Amino acid sequence: MLVSLTTVLGKGVRRAALARGGGSAFPGLFVERFDPSYVAKVLATLPRGVVVVSGTNGKTTTTKILVDLLESQGLRVFTNRTGSNFVRGVAAALLGAVNVRGRLDADIAVLELDEAHAVHFVRAVAPTYCLLLNVMRDQLDRFGEIDHTASMLATIAEHTTDTVVLNRDDPRLGAKSFGDRVQHAALRSYGTSVDLSASFPSDDNMYGDGEGAPGVVPAIFLDDTQLDSFKGQRAQVSYGGTTHAATLELTGVYNVLNATAAIALTRAVLGGQLREGPMYDALARVRPAFGRGEVVRLQDSDCAMVLVKNPAGFRLALRSYDPADTATMIAINDNYADGRDMSWLWDVDFASLQPAGVACVTGVRAYDMALRLQYDDVQVTTVSPQLEPALQEFLRSTPGRDKRIYCTYTAMLAIRKVLATKGDLEKVIA
Secondary structure, eight states: OOHHHHHHHHHHHHHHHHHTTOOSHHHHHHHHHHOTTHHHHHHTTOTTOEEEEESSSOHHHHHHHHHHHHHTTTOOEEEOTTOOOSHHHHHHHHHHHSOTTOOOOOSEEEEEOOHHHHHHHHHHSOOSEEEEOOOOOOOHHHHOSHHHHHHHHHHHHHHOSSEEEEETTSTTTTSHHHHTTOOSSEEEEEEEOGGGGGGSOOGGGGSTTOTTOOOSOOOOOSEEEEEEEEETTEEEEEETTEEEEEEOSOOSHHHHHHHHHHHHHHHHHHGGGOOHHHHHHHHHHOOOOTTSSOEEEOSSSEEEEEEOOSHHHHHHHHHHSOOTTEEEEEEOOOSTTTOSOOGGGGGSOOGGGTTTOEEEEESTTHHHHHHHHHHTTOOEEEEESOHHHHHHHHHHHSTTSEEEEEEOHHHHHHHHHHHTTTSOOOOOOO
């Protein structure tokens, strides 16, 4: 199939979808069905190749940081910036970026990919680089258990042609058996100092040795980027025998580690051509990604959205933000993109919410969430499965107070749509 023909037809479908108020799913699906090799043919023209970012937690934010760091080096970067991380999401993003001949004006692509869909993607498009973040219990109905998730990430690494950068502190990614599967690419790593291991617990740390216990002894890799320390948004990052000061605008302790991962991958791509000054300047300006800590300024307060989707991620999110003087809402959906199995909520410790309580619980699984909070003695003011009316009531009933909404993915999309009508949010097609 000619790239230009698919492009013209795909752009037409995209325009029609946008005119009807739709997003990226349908035009991406059209391209997938009409020309399954379209994405591979377009991306093959990029001189610096393709970066795949995958793992359970932090894909969207890390991808955004990585794009900004690479652009600080003068590279033109294509990315799927909505966090629509299935292959069809990449196809839809391409339709918005290519010209009518299907030419992509970029040097390199940085693609966030869902773990399961990445397995199919890399068999069609071998990544030049990959960045593997972590393996946690997420969407248990889809992935079954975390060893299976680790095997999918190993498949990505096996198909990578130049460099694999992995989180050496993750018990599965840092295992020697995982590294042994990387035969055709260099192996690099990132992680934290031993002193910080308790701040970034793996899924396994919730059992046996207890939360925050150090994981397995890290494997030794040829090149490592390490987060040495951090306080607030200031961090020390070391590599090659030198320590560098980094400042972030992003909040959340997990984003300090995401930034370390992005630095490690940027180093792999640029090598000796890396200009550290512009890279750290760009890092200091990175804004939150789509729905991941985004803040919208309302008439009398700020409202932040915090995406949650598994026990370790929810725990880190709760640890990152002080609930004092902030109205809290929790929105839990169980649609396909969220994962249908919400049993992981019982592995989250909500005790930090006891003093201030939760103003509103909503979403398809509102009553499940409310019951869980009851077991942790967290007072809940309102429980309503109807998300938009609940959100409107939450905003109305908490005047003058800053607000924080913990939400699953599809709940975040719905909440963001409402908040975009009330404040200034970046317009992103999803």
